[in-house]
Amino acid sequence: MRKILVIGAGQSGLQLALGLQSKGYEVTLMSNRTADEIRAGRVMSTQCMFHTALQHERDLQINFWESQAPRIEGLGVSVAAPGSHEAPEGSQRAIDWVGRLDGYAQSVDQRVKMAGWMETFAQRGGQLVIHGAAVSDLDFFAGRYDLTLVSAGKGELVSMFGRNPARSPYDAPQRALAVSYVHGVGPRPEHPEFEAVRCNLVPGVGELFVMPTLTTSGRADILFWEGIPGGPLDAFQGVTDPQEHLDLTLDLMKTFLPWEYARATKAELTDANGTLAGRYAPTVRNPIGRLPSGGLVLGVADVVVANDPITGQGSNSAAKCAASYLSAIVERGERPFDEEWMQSAFDRYWNTAQHVTKWTNAMLGPPPEHVLNLIGAAGQLQPAADRFANGFDDPSDFENFFYEPEKTNAYLASLTS
Helix, strand or coil: CCEEEEECCCHHHHHHHHHHHHCCCEEEEEECCCHHHHHCCCCCCCCCECHHHHHHHHHCCCCCCCCCCCCEEEEEEEEECCCHHHCHHHCCEEEEEEEEEEEEEECECHHHHHHHHHHHHHHCCCEEEECCCCHHHHHHHHHHCCEEEECCCCCHHHHHCCECHHHCCCCCCCCEEEEEEEECCCCCCCCCCCEEEEEEEECCCEEEEEEEEEECCEEEEEEEEEECCCCCCCCCCCCCCHHHHHHHHHHHHHHHCHHHHCCCCCCEECCCCCEEEECCCCEEECCEEECCCCCEEEECHHHCEECCHHHCCHHHHHHHHHHHHHHHHHHHCCCCCCHHHHHHHHHHHHHHHHHHHHHHHHHHCCCCHHHHHHHHHCCCCHHHHHHHHHCCCCHHHHHHCCCCHHHHHHHHHHHHC
16 A cells, blocks of 8 residues: 655645545645644635546545535636725726626635644544644655655745746736625625625726635625735735734725625624735745655645735635646556656646636736626626636636637627627
8 A cells, every 4th residue: 555645734735635535645744733733723814626626525425514615616816996085986897797607616715724624534544643844744654654745835945846937927026915804794785596606896996806705603705805015905914813814804895896895895804813814926846855854745736836816816826736646646556656746747738727727816916808808898798708707717718819819809709699
């Protein structure tokens, strides 16, 4: 029986550990926190998982919360009218539409999911080690395993994986991030009959995403600001009081997005750990880490491909990476997990991930005219709205109608001819 060590208990690490366990591998999972500590701790992310990523969980029969989490059937886009925030009483949306998803999406607070998955892994006989791993620990452990996978996306371990400058156009954070998990958001008047993630764009300022989720206390909503650094939304650094964080979130909504604020006047934090703020530079890294002793480890998910969350792809990419690596490991059989295999396993994942990185990096910059035309036309052309929405599940489709003006114009023309 082959022995595999997984470092990190997030979406990718736990999904991989559970998948390998189900295939008969002897798996050790190393986490810096217990399940109880995760469940009672601070929110770790925003997450909205679309159909393909959810199907990977179903395939492993670890979709434990599917019947409880809200079914997200649409993805909506609103764009604030120019100058609207200067006269809030006249604030309006220049663009407002919602696309319908072919398969529903869902969001489960990672505190709920990761704690539950970790307990399941242990109950099924997995070796769970609660220990914050350093490079020196890996040097000690790696020789005892056939393969070591690093899925802990923060801290010292990431430094083993060098930045790939050719695939990393940004060397500084492109957004300041601020998250609040809340109860008390009212129903959405535009489409009360179904749930949707809403993307609100304030040109030159940033974005607000509103998504239904399942958290430790039941149904909730995530309010997620992405502010252009140095702008009015870049206001959360140094804010440590959770209520102050929420008050600032709501004040900014009232100023820039009054239609969203109108639903959130009675919003209350789900818990004292329901806020998060920070920033990071989107980075693609080399997938193989070399230990001081010469041993090799393979980076997983956002250890090696960390995109800005503006396109909501983090947990989706983590699930897709875990599924891709699981297949590559099983197909390897008894042959060694050498450097050539590690590179090929990553290249196989990159075939999918490259589309996420290209799209995400494009969305971080000012949209070109043809993209503005596409987003605007989607308000009158439902097939365009639906196709844009479903691109969140399969970002490779944006190659066909998003990046090049000629393809965008041809696509829009095909809908009106």
